[in-house]
Amino acid sequence: MADNGNGISRANANPSKSFFIAMLTRDIDLIDCILDLLDNSVDGIGEAARRANVQLDPDHPLQGSTVEISFDRDSFQIADASGGIPIGIAEDYAFRFGRPDDAPELKDGTIGLYGIGMKRAIFKMGNVVAMQSSTGTESFSLNLNVDEWRKDPQVKEIDQDHELVEWSFPLREVVRAGTAVPAGTSIKITELYEGIWRQFDNPTFAERLRRIVSRDYAFILSRGLIVNVNGVRIDPVMPVMRVSDDFAPFKHVETDDGVTIEITVGLADPPPEDTSATARNPDSGVYGWYVVCNDRVVVSADKSSDTGWGVKPVPAWHPQYIGFMGVVRFSSAEPRKLPWKTTKRDVESSNTFYQRALPIMMRATKKLTDYTNNRRADSKRLKKIEKAAKQVPVSRVTANEQMRLPITSTNDLVRIEYTREAADVTAAAQALGLVGSSPAEVGIQTFEYFFKREVTR
Amino acid sequence: MTKRSFEAINYMLRPNKNVERKLFVATLKKLHSQFDIPNYRYVGFGSMWFSDFILMHRVFNICDLVTIENQKSRQKRVEFNKPFACISVRMDEASVALGEVLDDKKPSIVWLDYDGPLKNAVTGDLETAVGAMSSGSMLLVSVNALVDQLRGHKADDEEVSPEAYLADICDDEGLLKCGNQLTLNDFPLLAAKIIHDRIKAAVLEKQPGCEYIPIWSYRYADGATMVTVGGMIANSADRTKLEDSGVLSLSVATGLTIFDIELPILTEKEKRALDKLLPSAGKLDWKKLEFELRPSEVEAYQRFYLEYPIFGELAA
Numbered sequence: 001m002a003d004n005g006n007g008i009s010r011a012n013a014n015p016s017k018s019f020f021i022a023m024l025t026r027d028i029d030l031i032d033c034i035l036d037l038l039d040n041s042v043d044g045i046g047e048a049a050r051r052a053n054v055q056l057d058p059d060h061p062l063q064g065s066t067v068e069i070s071f072d073r074d075s076f077q078i079a080d081a082s083g084g085i086p087i088g089i090a091e092d093y094a095f096r097f098g099r100p101d102d103a104p105e106l107k108d109g110t111i112g113l114y115g116i117g118m119k120r121a122i123f124k125m126g127n128v129v130a131m132q133s134s135t136g137t138e139s140f141s142l143n144l145n146v147d148e149w150r151k152d153p154q155v156k157e158i159d160q161d162h163e164l165v166e167w168s169f170p171l172r173e174v175v176r177a178g179t180a181v182p183a184g185t186s187i188k189i190t191e192l193y194e195g196i197w198r199q200f201d202n203p204t205f206a207e208r209l210r211r212i213v214s215r216d217y218a219f220i221l222s223r224g225l226i227v228n229v230n231g232v233r234i235d236p237v238m239p240v241m242r243v244s245d246d247f248a249p250f251k252h253v254e255t256d257d258g259v260t261i262e263i264t265v266g267l268a269d270p271p272p273e274d275t276s277a278t279a280r281n282p283d284s285g286v287y288g289w290y291v292v293c294n295d296r297v298v299v300s301a302d303k304s305s306d307t308g309w310g311v312k313p314v315p316a317w318h319p320q321y322i323g324f325m326g327v328v329r330f331s332s333a334e335p336r337k338l339p340w341k342t343t344k345r346d347v348e349s350s351n352t353f354y355q356r357a358l359p360i361m362m363r364a365t366k367k368l369t370d371y372t373n374n375r376r377a378d379s380k381r382l383k384k385i386e387k388a389a390k391q392v393p394v395s396r397v398t399a400n401e402q403m404r405l406p407i408t409s410t411n412d413l414v415r416i417e418y419t420r421e422a423a424d425v426t427a428a429a430q431a432l433g434l435v436g437s438s439p440a441e442v443g444i445q446t447f448e449y450f451f452k453r454e455v456t457r
Numbered sequence: 458m459t460k461r462s463f464e465a466i467n468y469m470l471r472p473n474k475n476v477e478r479k480l481f482v483a484t485l486k487k488l489h490s491q492f493d494i495p496n497y498r499y500v501g502f503g504s505m506w507f508s509d510f511i512l513m514h515r516v517f518n519i520c521d522l523v524t525i526e527n528q529k530s531r532q533k534r535v536e537f538n539k540p541f542a543c544i545s546v547r548m549d550e551a552s553v554a555l556g557e558v559l560d561d562k563k564p565s566i567v568w569l570d571y572d573g574p575l576k577n578a579v580t581g582d583l584e585t586a587v588g589a590m591s592s593g594s595m596l597l598v599s600v601n602a603l604v605d606q607l608r609g610h611k612a613d614d615e616e617v618s619p620e621a622y623l624a625d626i627c628d629d630e631g632l633l634k635c636g637n638q639l640t641l642n643d644f645p646l647l648a649a650k651i652i653h654d655r656i657k658a659a660v661l662e663k664q665p666g667c668e669y670i671p672i673w674s675y676r677y678a679d680g681a682t683m684v685t686v687g688g689m690i691a692n693s694a695d696r697t698k699l700e701d702s703g704v705l706s707l708s709v710a711t712g713l714t715i716f717d718i719e720l721p722i723l724t725e726k727e728k729r730a731l732d733k734l735l736p737s738a739g740k741l742d743w744k745k746l747e748f749e750l751r752p753s754e755v756e757a758y759q760r761f762y763l764e765y766p767i768f769g770e771l772a773a
Contacts, residue, residue, distance in 0.1 A: 202661045203654035207631045423528045433609050 025124040036117030041080040048083020063224030071200045079186035084135040127191035136183035140171045219295035241266030244389035248404035250364040259332040265364035268325040270386040292329040293338040308362035374408035471679035479764040480709040491698035498565040551582045559589035570599040574606035587659035597687030602645035677718035721754035
């Protein structure tokens with residue numbers, strides 16, 4: 001830029017489109033992008049109800065709403081019949097990169113808050129976007145070729161020293177009243193990038209997406225929303241805890257500064273007998289801590305120091321703790337107070353409310369890890385008690401300031417250890433009809449086989 | 458006593474398996490027009506019999522052959538029985554050996570011929586193999602496809618349902634809903650699909666730029682029902698070569714569709730009687746035979762009479 005002679009100049013700090021596209025899409029994986037689009041659909045339902053002044057059923061506010069997600073090698077599509085995006089919002093806010101300061105205040109526990117989800121998802125997946133949205137009265141469509149958009153700088157030179165950034169997306173078929181397009185939003189992305197279609201074409205992808213939606217959307221699905229992936233409806237998988245006369249999960253609820261914190265900790269399943277490296281414990285993926293913000297699971301089955309594991313006095317995660325279930329829920333009408341990051345896949349551990357919750361979470365964790373230590377000596381008896389307790393969804397666990405656990409007793413125990421050829425142990429496991437062939441399990445079963453037949457009690 | 462399979466079966470005396478190997482060789486011959494098969498490496502589970510190794514060396518003069526053997530107590534027997542000097546024996550678990558053997562990226566044909574249940578094929582061996590292979594390489598997997606293998610399993614002293622067991626070993630909850638396919642005749646199709654899907658998933662995840670092209674889907678039974686499925690890992694250049702080779706126009710290279718090999722067990726005399734009528738432009742008339750065979754058996758024999766093996770006892 002020109003020097004105006006007084007020693008003061010101006011350095012151009014305008015953003016570049018390529019940078020935005022690359023940066024936005026780098027830190028998020030495909031499934032989280034899809035969830036971001038799903039978040040928008042959920043928020044759309046609430047927005048539409050507020051605009052229409054409709055009171056939603058407090059227990060099932062999303063009843064009757066369906067989101068269809070479909071994908072294959074060639075395209076991705078998400079469509080809902082919820083509120084749609086009003087023209088004014090589309091023109092001024094919806095396509096901005098980041099929620100502008102003068103945007104209308106977020107209300108009533110929304111889950112989309114950073115204003116980048118939709119753009120990020122589009123940029124991540126493919127080059128050609130066809131979008132249509134209707135509120136039932138107003139509608140528009142948007143057709144975007146990302147590569148062409150990227151190459152057009154959309155910067156206007158005002159004079160030699162100044163340029164004006166005017167990024168925009170072209171809205172077409174704008175109808176401001178009486179549209180014939182039914183209410184809802186659909187986004188279709190084609191010319192998928194190679195890294196994306198290779199995932200959509202992968203036979204395991206749909207199952208992975210199903211698993212994640214059923215878990216991370218469990219609370220939202222149980223409020224009545226229907227999500228179909230390639231035509232198959234997804235059922236919620238809610239964290240559960242064992243409840244009986246012997247078992248009561250710990251539950252703590254507090255509200256502070258407009259944020260409700262609800263912590264529930266208990267045992268979902270009996271801990272395993274065998275915790276060796278070769279043990280068959282396939283489901284360890286469901287146990288651990290869940291962090292939930294406005295009903296959206298942002299961290300699931302966490303076993304890291306983020307949720308207190310390995311932070312004294314809580315021990316680091318070990319397969320011995322399989323069966324552990326902890327859920328911490330933060331709810332607020334002001335979503336920016338909650339401890340989530342932009343990808344909604346991570347907890348903001350420096351968040352005030354999270355820091356408040358963590359020590360309580362850790363105390364309850366410690367209590368349960370101590371129980372799994374003590375129960376080892378008496379695991380046969382305790383396993384029966386554990387199995388007899390009913391699994392109750394976390395949302396239906398009643399408040400209990402104390403965790404109730406069965407009393408553990410100690411017996412005299414010895415440990416048997418020996419080594420045999422792997423092929424023989426596998427053959428023995430087969431003969432025993434064991435699922436998997438954990439050597440420790442083979443050892444236990446062969447001992448019991450002998451004991452039952454040759455040792456009288 | 459439960460015998461290990463190599464103690465229980467003489468691998469050479471399985472006519473359907475024998476024919477399967479020959480059909481596989483026929484497809485390789487077709488591929489040979491575009492791919493330098495003699496300079497491939499062949500990796501398999503030779504056990505004590507090495508039937509597939511002998512074919513690969515004889516027919517294509519493949520001289521880089523590796524057998525993987527995990528039963529250390531049989532090492533000397535394996536070494537003793539290997540028919541050619543150019544076969545090297547790797548005593549190790551397949552999941553370890555495959556990664557190391559294939560790591561140099563030499564184009565390879567890998568046949569993971571598990572004589573056991575599907576469980577053996579879903580422990581990560583094929584994923585390890587795919588991860589280490591290069592474009593143009595081929596992978597085949599054979600497993601027992603008897604539905605009974607899913608029954609009678611226990612976990613925590615409780616019976617596990619067949620679909621829960623299958624979902625567990627495959628680590629795929631989607632299979633919990635496959636109950637109606639767990640029948641004698643449908644499970645082999647499901648097992649074949651599971652393995653094709655796993656190879657495809659592994660290629661998409663571990664081989665950027667490459668895709669999986671299914672070539673083989675055989676079902677056969679010499680006693681227990683088995684399936685053999687496989688295909689090629691190909692970048693776009695190898696994909697074009699594969700298309701140009703015309704291999705997929707062969708009737709015995711059906712891609713994802715199951716091809717049944719159902720040969721009757723015949724006496725030598727019966728075989729010779731049938732051979733005298735072949736080749737024949739039309740279908741052989743089973744009613745005109747001097748002995749009883751089902752129409753399907755006659756038809757199957759007519760299809761594969763050239764490949765049908767003769768087993769005989771040799772005088773000492």
